[in-house]
Amino acid sequence: MKKYLKDLEAELKKLNVSDEEIAEILADHKEMLEEAQNEGISDDEMVSKFGDPKNIARELYEDVLEDDLSQKAEPVFGTESLQGYELMKSIQVLDGLNKVNISLVSEDVIYFPYEGESIEVYVRGKFNEEEYKINFKDGEFKLIKSKGIVSFNIFGKKTPDFGVRIPQCHLENFKLSLVSGEGDIAEIDADVVTLKTVSGDLKVSNITSTTKVEVSVVSGDVKFNNLSSGKLEISTVSGDVSLNKVKLDEGSFMSSVSGDINANSVKVPEIEFRTVSGDFNGQEVYCDTVVLKSLSGDFTIENSNKDHKIEVTSKSSLSGKVTIK
């Protein structure tokens, strides 16, 4: 019983529950445990009646967190506060956070770092904890929709939306994978950033990457605003990708079937663009060389600084127009 109470206390402390409240919760449990002992129930019965101390703590967290939250202001994500979201999980980051992996299906997700010490996951709408893996282990934070779980949607629920805040830091890897949900992510500082979406739209702002940013999209639209990286690799089927204020040290590889790439204010040594019927529309795109393979897509760059020379080193275009002026 002592161990049980100790474990419970430790878990509650992790959550910054007030001392007063911890004392109360522990006293209540001490009473109930003593009662059970007096009854002389077996250890097995004890476990089934009280459960794993860890689980109890988790169930209590939720309750305590809800109470806490009702007194707190809404969390601020970037410049907006999240209305209707509730704090579902808070994980104190003790050892270095260096990877983030978010993989969802139809849920929307908003992601921002902030000046705090915990990873915070907020949720809006019907949420069933069993359907998600949310943890922080070996420096990696994961928010993953478990595969193969058929949810029992008795009240015709829609999937929940997530808001995720992490302490500001430099990451090795940031991965985001969505199917039909929409993503709004910002302020990422990482070696490698990998973004995938099937039909959901993505809004990505203020990304600093030392190595590369990879984007793969089927039919969703992706908007980048303020990106600096070594390389940028874009692969799209029919979704449009727009780039605004992008600076790349090494180069950019873009492949598209019918999606367009719209670029505004881009600095990069080399652009390689392969497409079937997608267009590349560039304004203020300052690159030195262009490698182009197009079936019927057009390639256009319009710059105000006419002194900057752009060389098309390899061109193979069947019916697409190439205009650089």
Add this chain to the structure above:
Amino acid sequence: MNAQFKRGIVELCVLSELVQEDMYGYSIINNISEHIDVNENTVYPILRRLTKEGYFTTYLKESNIGAARKYYKVTEKGFRYYLELREQWDHFIGGVYAILNKGGKKNEEILKRFRSRTEKTER
């Protein structure tokens, strides 16, 4: 079962126990777990939350064995909440049964009807 859904049902059960008489935590858990599969980690957070929301008050009472027990007592506000939940539940579960019992309660009857219907369409 959907955790949120189960929580709502257990909340109604807790209220229902306490409108009968004042009880201490462990006896509430015992009474409820006799009938449905729940344990302390579902019941206790509900007790705590409903107390904070003013649906229950608590008082200590000496027991003949060991220390004093914390008893939970339903307030006027708690009782109104119980009535409200109870009505929602009756309405909901009544609706569910109306659907489930369409065409009879017995599985044999339902099977018979199912067979005769499918045979007709196959012909």
